[in-house]
Amino acid sequence: MRPKYTTIKDIAKALDISVATVSRALRDTHDVSPETRDKVLAVAAALNYKPNFNATGLVHQSTHHLGVLIPTITNYYFSTVITGMQEVAHQHGFNLVLYLTNDSPEREQRIVQNLVRTSLDGLLACVSSRAAEYNHFQELLDESMPLVFFDRVPDDTIKTSKVVQDDYEGAFKAVEHLIQSGYTKIAHITGPKGLQLTENRAQGYLDALRKYNLPVRSDWLIYSGFSQQEGEMDAEKLLESRDRPDAVFAVNDRKAVGAILVLKRKGIRVGKEIGVMGFTNDPISEIVSPTLSTVAEPAYELGRASCQLLLNQLKKNTFVQEQVVLRSQLVARASTQRI
Amino acid sequence: MRPKYTTIKDIAKALDISVATVSRALRDTHDVSPETRDKVLAVAAALNYKPNFNATGLVHQSTHHLGVLIPTITNYYFSTVITGMQEVAHQHGFNLVLYLTNDSPEREQRIVQNLVRTSLDGLLACVSSRAAEYNHFQELLDESMPLVFFDRVPDDTIKTSKVVQDDYEGAFKAVEHLIQSGYTKIAHITGPKGLQLTENRAQGYLDALRKYNLPVRSDWLIYSGFSQQEGEMDAEKLLESRDRPDAVFAVNDRKAVGAILVLKRKGIRVGKEIGVMGFTNDPISEIVSPTLSTVAEPAYELGRASCQLLLNQLKKNTFVQEQVVLRSQLVARASTQRI
């Protein structure tokens, strides 16, 4: 059986004063004399007093918990984002509560609908990749739950704040790098249709091709999922196409790694014959052979910014729709070297 | 401003009955007629009622939150463990609250000491690798906080439940595999001294060597950290030693990958000249070239088991010290092939 922890009442009893005074003293309000305040603090320390979050939460309609809704944490990008969030949350006395959707829209919906509103002050959310609709998030907003989306954000029907990286510019720079490295027949293997992130990167890809008057072929733009396995499948499909591309730009490093593995398996020299470019700058990009050129995403910073934005909204207590875009950076490695 | 959510009182008012009856109806207690219960449930659903965790927590001295204290989540093993925990917790209506120590003993200590006891029903903990003492955990136990350690567990001075993998057997099998693959001069690069996990694997390594009458050399057993970078440093040290080993068994895959990178950089053929063996079965072990032989850890299962153990303790409400050991499995790949 858990013992009772020391409460404000115990302190009051010990000093023979009222609980109200103790409460004031602990929160350092003006309406208390320095002497009593010091006495209270001394006794509180002696009795190892810790405030009861359930009680404070009850009266303030608030906990110190922020929810993080995310498809999975078993990859570099997402776990780094969370680490950034944790850093900011922790600094401000907030805790992070984890909700994993396993990238399943149904599970995401179930979790959001069953969210106990009163146990969360706000939510940081990254939608699942095959999301069809966002009503469950709209419900949350209708109940005035502070909500910030990050990375995979829903379309503009949901009026709320978002934090993303410059997916369009990142993709544009990536393709430009491929072009400047001498590749001319550039394919793009990406995630599911309908996701802003995917569409923005695809648009950057297309616009870069057009700027340099390079061929745009519909069978060189493949939508599927985000996994390494799907990267392998997409790469195989590209190799079968009649007009084989000489470079592949993948929506993320895992798909790029999948492509590299397929090329190596077929005896195609990565870089020399077919260039490969990723997106993320997962540590794996330095380990895979050849090392993978990629676009470094500011994962940690994105986590920090998302959390900071949410906390700001909580502070102000008024709803403002903000959008933060963080810059990515090109990292050239061996997989895009022709010689 | 957040609006007020529907409470039990609203339901009571709507049906003109007492809050006590509503409370009973919602929890399906015997002392309520089927008709009123159905009416209450109907109204509750209509008003989208969600219980207030702060209130229930206050009266029950419990939240539905479990803490997870862990050095970092940006690696395959830890993030998979958490995914397993999340699965079990979620099934039982519990939430996971994340605490990252960044593998810093000071930060770990600060977090544990400042843990608001009343906002957590129990704690799952993995100690930081350079931990010197465990008093802060003892304090937690003294206050009857249910506590389960996993993976990196403290020594036996702390009387509490633990969940680990069979580190000794796993290491023994790994070294046995190296020996059976034809390697005879086997080194071990491992984590910091004093950690049970490290010592158990080191002991498995030593016992395997002794069983097969192979040389045991003190400069072939290097203690350092768990990172890839430290793996590289350790490998370089081994290559400089007068009697160069012909195989390296690393305490985890990241260090093994570090070793492989060093060997490749020096033009040494991994497998043929020097065999490399890891521990974890990180997905990277299939991507690195050559692919890495390793010992597959039951990360997901370990997460599940730890959480289950903690929940069991909460249920019974009595303290029992249990220890769960999960089996690991050998995975042979290219990095231990001599031909």
Added chain:
DNA sequence: AAAAGTTGCGAGAACGTTCTCGTACATGCT
């Protein structure tokens, strides 16, 4: 028909905290 048991429900306290109001006393001003 009276006694005993059962069933369904309500009143009110409790959990630990904050907040509003009230009050006793001291101090400042005319």
Added chain:
DNA sequence: AGCATGTACGAGAACGTTCTCGCAACTTTT
């Protein structure tokens, strides 16, 4: 001296639940 103002504190309600009693209204037993 008389009044306003300020200071330090206490009493008690409130937050949303659960839990312990108690009490009617039935039902069963004798």
